[in-house]
Amino acid sequence: MSKLFFIDCSEAAECCNKSQYKEAKPLEKMKLLIHLTFCRACRKFSSKNSKLSEAIKKSKLQTCPEEQKKAWREQIKREFAEDNV
DSSP: OHHHHOOOHHHHHHHHHHHHTTOOOHHHHHHHHHHHHHOHHHHHHHHHHHHHHHHHHHHTOOOOOHHHHHHHHHHHHHHHHHHTO
């Protein structure tokens, strides 16, 4: 039974991330809760991870379009080439 329900800290971190993004299965959630009961470090990680996720949601960050990234890369290449002439 212990191998079925007990996980190490790296697995707990993965379950924590999946859980926050609604990707964790019920068994993973249960394993995480059991692990968090005994592991102070992972409880702290989980708390900080939740706060970070909430801050990102509240900030309403938007990703940069690929076209803009490509334009910036080209601009940097041109400027770098000019500096090395």
